[in-house]
Amino acid sequence: MNRTAKQLVDYVPQYVSLYDVDYRDDLDGHEDIQEECIRSNSLEKLYEKAYKWYEEQESSNMHGYLEETRKSMESDGCAEQFEEHEDEIRELIYDRNGSDPVKDLIRNSSVTNFFYSLGVEISGYRTDIPWRGESVAMACYKVRRALHLKKGQFDEKIEELVENAAYGGELRIYFNAMFDRLVSEDAENDFRSIRFYGNVVVAIADSLNGSGHHVRIPLDLTLPFRRDNLFVDSQVHYSYADEVCGMANDWCDSTKWETGMTPSTGSVRKSRMAEHQKQEAVYEKIFRSGKCTFGDMNFKRHRDVRYSNGYPAGCRCPHCGTFWID
Template sequence: MNNTEPWKKYVPETVSLYHVDYRENLDEREDLQEQCIRNNNMGRLYETVMECYAEQEAESLLKILGEIKEKMAEEKRQEEFEEHREEITNLILSRNDTDPAEELIKNSAAVNMYYSPGTKIEERIGKESKAMSCYKVRRALKLKKGQFDTLIEELVDNATYGGELRIYFNAGFNELVTNDNGEDFRTIRFHGDVIIAVANSFNGSGYHISLPLDITFPFVRDRLFVDSQVRYSYAIEVCGMCRDWCDSTSWETEYKTVRNTGRNREKE
């Protein structure tokens, strides 16, 4: 190497400024996942992650700069290093091949979520007849009269305090973020053995059943929720369920199909 060679030659083609341990994930930050879903972008996640990994980035950057400075000093190019230090730093940053946010997402388990068709079942104590409650469930799920009557009656009978009709499923939260504020998913489809619940978030009650369905709804983001982030989480606080309890619900948006993979099972 001669003294006319550009300083860029000393900068590695790729660098890793971050290390995310396989045990690090977002499983305890479902509040952050909910914010990303609500905003339909990953901005809040990246802000939080970069704050957490800022020190690691700085240490890695200083180490690489030190190695480059040492190599250039060996060839009597210290002045060139100091002259181009800022440019060298920017080039190192641009050649980073590790995204800590993506690594954390990969390490995270699927999240218990629910979609609300927008149907409310009233309390059975003198406010709404059993027949009317069953009718509202059938109408929301687009079922024919008499279809799954026994199971729907079971659902209504055991959800004494009424509540919101919900469809429960597991998903990686990032799969429901388009990162496009101008366009969102148009439809969401549920199929397989679909978990249907009537849950009351005000008094912590509810009941659920499984129905073999194939049903598509217009996608309304305001009807999509991370279960743990609502008052009296049905899965955790009401029923004490394991994470994989609603794996039997398969789902897809208009863009891609999501099948039950390893992420849809409780992490070991």
């Protein structure tokens, strides 16, 4: 801003608010955007959306501040200077804006159900064979090892977990969080560890077929932080908390957590859920094009599905042949 314009800054309001987020506006219905922020370790996607949502409001408020400034300058006989420096005055209004729609939306939002995958797959029963893919003893051993427990510690809880997750699945820890606390916004200096403590919700969940079980175990467990293993539960089909169990949002409040910048010993295998999400995106794209895919077990991505009482009884998609046995 040149010298003449600098002499005019007093005409611009000292405190500017271009965005006014209603207390009822939040991100509770936008967990897909939260997932994008977690994946990219950045709030950029959310800011893009928020500025688009409030674009009209921003434009209206900017017009109001410009008009207020113009009238103030006209009353002092400076109308020509306003016309000459309007763009610079507009920039000053932006500089003095103290409102942030993203911060307000986050402040209005509830916690989100997350899970952290331990990268361990438990093999359960299969539809084509009458026995488990691995023994209960082996499955319990894998759970204890992942949770850094010795034999004899919480054996009953672990056996309950394994035996009730009859079809197996991925070993996970569920917790609630404000999603922005899991965004470091620094790819070169991301979190190094994540600690779970309190009455920790441990689950074996099969997102591919929609089953699982969970228990609460008093733990204090610090693991290496691997962003690829962190997920918004609702964004992984089948969602364990919602689609499988129909849980209330606070169901995993008992798990306490914190991230750290000090590296943790040990390692965590990469979750297969990232690949599962990519496959889900492909299925969704095909469905939106008017078609469907054999083997896609999401009932909602098939049309004209019919039930048959014949043997074996179940539902079949007449277009691709996908079958859901009773």
